[in-house]
Amino acid sequence: MTMEPVLEIRNLNVEYGLGDKAVRAVRDVNLTLHRGEVLGLAGESGSGKSTLAYGLTRLLAPPGVITGGEVIYHPEKSDPYDVLGLSDKALRAFRWAETAIVFQGAMNSLNPVHKISTQLTDVLKAHEPKMSDHTRNARAREMLKLVGISPDRMDAYPHQLSGGMRQRVMIGMALILQPQVVIMDEPTTALDVVMQRQILGQLIELRERLGFSVIFITHDLSLLVEFSNRIAIMYGGRIVEEAPAATIYRDALHPYSKGLLSSFPALRGPRRELAGIPGSPPDLAGMPSGCSFHPRCPRAFEPCSQHIPVLGRPDAQNGAARSVACWLHPTEQPVG
Amino acid sequence: MKYFLQRIAFYLFTAWAAITLNFFIPRLVPGDPVQSLIAKFRGQLSTEAINSLYVLFGLDDDKGLWTQYIDYWKQLFHGDLGLSFTFFPSPVSQIIGDALPWTVMLVGITTVISFILGTSLGVLAGWRRGSWTDGLLPVTTFFSSVPYFWLGIIAIYLLTGPDSFFPSSGGFDSALVPAFDQYFIPSAVQHSLLPALTILISSVSGWILSMRNMMVTVASEDYITVAHAKGLSERRVAVSYAARNALLPNISGFALSLGFIVGGTLLVEIVFSYPGLGFILLQALGAKDYPLMQGIFLVITISVLVANLLADLAYLLLDPRTRKEG
The missing domain is CATH 1.10.3720.10 (MetI-like)
Incomplete structure (x- = not known):
C-alpha cells in the first residue's frame, strides 16, 4: 500500500447553531485518508463521527455549519483541491463521483416510491448525461451482480427487499461511479450480526478488487479491529488517538481507547474481562475544561482539567506511526 | 386485483345503504309539499284541487312505505328520478342535468x-x-x-x-x-x-x-x-x-x-x-x-x-x- 493521501482533513470545525449557543460538534480535526486504505472512525454516540462525515461532504443539514478548516481531495490524475471551496455545481459533480456514502439507515436510504433501477440509473443520468439508456441499465445490472443481488430485482421496489439486500443495493449504488473514497456511516447498524459480517466481508473484497479507500464509521470497535487498516478514536468532537488497527488493539495509549476496547468481547484472541466506561458522553454544549475526557478518566491527573492535550506523536515505543492526545503521553511534536 | 374487487364490493354496499337512507330521510321530515303549495297559493286552491295534487304527486296514502321503496328502486334503474314539485312538471333528472x-x-x-x-x-x-x-x-x-x-x-x-x-x-x-x-x-x-x-x-x-x-x-x-x-x-x-x-x-x-x-x-x-x-x-x-x-x-x-x-x-x-x- 502506498502512503499517498487521497483525502486530507485539516483543522475541520463543525458547529450546530450560530453565535453563543452554537454547539461545537467537531473540533480541530486533522485526519488523512490514504489511497486504498480502510480508515476506521470510532466513538460513542455524540462524539462527532457522523458529523465529521457529513461535514467533509458538505451534507450537514441546517443548523450545522462548517466554521473552519479544509478538506483537500487528491484526484487520481489532476491537482488536489479543497472540497469546502467548491461551487454548488462543482460540488454536485464531486459528490458520488469522487466520494460516495453509505448511510446508517439501511431501511430508509432508498426512496420508497421509485424502483431500484430508477434510483441506480439517476446517479448515472446526473453525472454522465451522455450515456445511453441501454448502457445505464447494463451498468446498474452489473452493480447489482457485483453486490450479490440478482439483476432481475432491478424492477423491485425498496419495500420488496430485505434490509440486508437494501444495504447491498446502497453499496452497489455507492460504487456505480467508481469513486476514490467511500464513506460508510455505520453501514450495518440496522442489520443482524450475520448479515453485518457478510456485507463487510463483501465490501473488503470489492475494495481489493476496485481499489477505493474507505472511511468506516462505527461505534463497534470490534468490527474496526477486524476490517480496517488504521483506526481513529473520537471523543467530544476531537480525535484522541489514531494508530494502525493492530497497534490500537494491542496497545491503546489513550484511557478512552482502552475503555472502548475493554467494553466488548474480542472476536479473536484470549478472553478478557469486560468493563464499561463510567459516566456518560460529554454534553457538547458545556464541555469540561482541559481534556474533555478527564471527568470520566480513571487516570486523570493535574494538567488534564487545565489544558487541552494536543494530538501528536507519543513519547513511547513504536510511536512513529501513531498519534495520541493525552497528558499521560506527552507528544514530541504535534501532527498536522 | 383482489384488493380492487374488495373495494368495489365495499363501494356498492355503501351506495346501497346511502340510497336507502336517501329514500327514507325526506319522508321523515315533518310537513308535506302540498301544504307548502297551498301556502304558496294562499287559499286559492279548492279541496278537489288539493286532493288531485296529492294523487298527482303520488302522496295519496294508498301505497305503503315498502311499495314506495320498491318503486323507487325500479325508477332509479330506469334513470327516472320522478317529477319535481317546485319546477312542476319538469322531471328531476332534467333539472339536475341543467344545474350540474x-x-x-x-x-x-x-x-x-x-x-x-x-x-x-x-x-x-x-x-x-x-x-x-x-x-x-x-x-x-x-x-x-x-x-x-x-x-x-x-x-x-x-x-x-x-x-x-x-x-x-x-x-x-x-x-x-x-x-x-x-x-x-x-x-x-x-x-x-x-x-x-x-x-x-x-x-x-x-x-x-x-x-x-x-x-x-x-x-x-x-x-x-x-x-x-x-x-x-x-x-x-x-x-x-x-x-x-x-x-x-x-x-x-x-x-x-x-x-x-x-x-x-x-x-x-x-x-x-x-x-x-x-x-x-x-x-x-x-x-x-x-x-x-x-x-x-x-x-x-x-x-x-x-x-x-x-x-x-x-x-x-x-x-x-x-x-x-x-
Missing part, C-alpha cells in the same frame, strides 16, 4: 386550480424554508379562516356595481341564450370569476399547509440526504424525491374534495345566485320537494363514492407499497 354542469365547471375547475396552486406553493414553502415563502402561510390561513360566503358578500359589496366588470349574480348575462358561442362563453366566464376567486382564496391554504408540512417531514428522511449525496440536481431531489413522497396524503385529500364539488359549495351559489346544484337544493328544501332533494342527494352520494374510489386508485398508482402482489 354549472356546479361542476365552477367548483370543479376551481378545486383543481386550488389543489395544483396550493400544492405547488406548499412544495416551495416546504423546500425553501426561511425564504419569502414563509409569509404565504399566515396570509392564506387568515383568508381561509374567513367563511367563504362572507368573503363572497364582501366581494360583491366591494367589487360589483353598475359600472363594474364583475357581475354580482347569475351564471351568465340574462340577455343571452345558453349556447357554446363567442357571446355566451365569455359571459359565463365573467360571471364565474368572483365565485371562483372566493372559493379559491378560502380553500388554497389547506393545500399549502398540508403539502408544506409533508415536505418538511419528508425532507428529513434519509433518502433525501442520499439524493443530495448522489449529486442529483436540487430540482430533481425536490420534485422526484421529496415532493413525490410528500404528495401522497394530498392526493387522497384531493380525491375526497372532488366528491364535495357537487354539494360542498351551496353557500357560494346562494350568495352569487349561481344556477348550480346548491342553489337548486336550497329551493328544493324550501318547497319540501322530495324527488328533487332525493335526486340531488343521490348525485352527491354517488360523486363522493366515485371520488373515494378514485382516491384508492390514485394511491395504488402512486404508492407501490399499497400494491399487493398476487
Whole structure:
C-alpha cells in the first residue's frame, strides 16, 4: 500500500447553531485518508463521527455549519483541491463521483416510491448525461451482480427487499461511479450480526478488487479491529488517538481507547474481562475544561482539567506511526 | 386485483345503504309539499284541487312505505328520478342535468386550480424554508379562516356595481341564450370569476399547509440526504424525491374534495345566485320537494363514492407499497 493521501482533513470545525449557543460538534480535526486504505472512525454516540462525515461532504443539514478548516481531495490524475471551496455545481459533480456514502439507515436510504433501477440509473443520468439508456441499465445490472443481488430485482421496489439486500443495493449504488473514497456511516447498524459480517466481508473484497479507500464509521470497535487498516478514536468532537488497527488493539495509549476496547468481547484472541466506561458522553454544549475526557478518566491527573492535550506523536515505543492526545503521553511534536 | 374487487364490493354496499337512507330521510321530515303549495297559493286552491295534487304527486296514502321503496328502486334503474314539485312538471333528472354542469365547471375547475396552486406553493414553502415563502402561510390561513360566503358578500359589496366588470349574480348575462358561442362563453366566464376567486382564496391554504408540512417531514428522511449525496440536481431531489413522497396524503385529500364539488359549495351559489346544484337544493328544501332533494342527494352520494374510489386508485398508482402482489 502506498502512503499517498487521497483525502486530507485539516483543522475541520463543525458547529450546530450560530453565535453563543452554537454547539461545537467537531473540533480541530486533522485526519488523512490514504489511497486504498480502510480508515476506521470510532466513538460513542455524540462524539462527532457522523458529523465529521457529513461535514467533509458538505451534507450537514441546517443548523450545522462548517466554521473552519479544509478538506483537500487528491484526484487520481489532476491537482488536489479543497472540497469546502467548491461551487454548488462543482460540488454536485464531486459528490458520488469522487466520494460516495453509505448511510446508517439501511431501511430508509432508498426512496420508497421509485424502483431500484430508477434510483441506480439517476446517479448515472446526473453525472454522465451522455450515456445511453441501454448502457445505464447494463451498468446498474452489473452493480447489482457485483453486490450479490440478482439483476432481475432491478424492477423491485425498496419495500420488496430485505434490509440486508437494501444495504447491498446502497453499496452497489455507492460504487456505480467508481469513486476514490467511500464513506460508510455505520453501514450495518440496522442489520443482524450475520448479515453485518457478510456485507463487510463483501465490501473488503470489492475494495481489493476496485481499489477505493474507505472511511468506516462505527461505534463497534470490534468490527474496526477486524476490517480496517488504521483506526481513529473520537471523543467530544476531537480525535484522541489514531494508530494502525493492530497497534490500537494491542496497545491503546489513550484511557478512552482502552475503555472502548475493554467494553466488548474480542472476536479473536484470549478472553478478557469486560468493563464499561463510567459516566456518560460529554454534553457538547458545556464541555469540561482541559481534556474533555478527564471527568470520566480513571487516570486523570493535574494538567488534564487545565489544558487541552494536543494530538501528536507519543513519547513511547513504536510511536512513529501513531498519534495520541493525552497528558499521560506527552507528544514530541504535534501532527498536522 | 383482489384488493380492487374488495373495494368495489365495499363501494356498492355503501351506495346501497346511502340510497336507502336517501329514500327514507325526506319522508321523515315533518310537513308535506302540498301544504307548502297551498301556502304558496294562499287559499286559492279548492279541496278537489288539493286532493288531485296529492294523487298527482303520488302522496295519496294508498301505497305503503315498502311499495314506495320498491318503486323507487325500479325508477332509479330506469334513470327516472320522478317529477319535481317546485319546477312542476319538469322531471328531476332534467333539472339536475341543467344545474350540474354549472356546479361542476365552477367548483370543479376551481378545486383543481386550488389543489395544483396550493400544492405547488406548499412544495416551495416546504423546500425553501426561511425564504419569502414563509409569509404565504399566515396570509392564506387568515383568508381561509374567513367563511367563504362572507368573503363572497364582501366581494360583491366591494367589487360589483353598475359600472363594474364583475357581475354580482347569475351564471351568465340574462340577455343571452345558453349556447357554446363567442357571446355566451365569455359571459359565463365573467360571471364565474368572483365565485371562483372566493372559493379559491378560502380553500388554497389547506393545500399549502398540508403539502408544506409533508415536505418538511419528508425532507428529513434519509433518502433525501442520499439524493443530495448522489449529486442529483436540487430540482430533481425536490420534485422526484421529496415532493413525490410528500404528495401522497394530498392526493387522497384531493380525491375526497372532488366528491364535495357537487354539494360542498351551496353557500357560494346562494350568495352569487349561481344556477348550480346548491342553489337548486336550497329551493328544493324550501318547497319540501322530495324527488328533487332525493335526486340531488343521490348525485352527491354517488360523486363522493366515485371520488373515494378514485382516491384508492390514485394511491395504488402512486404508492407501490399499497400494491399487493398476487
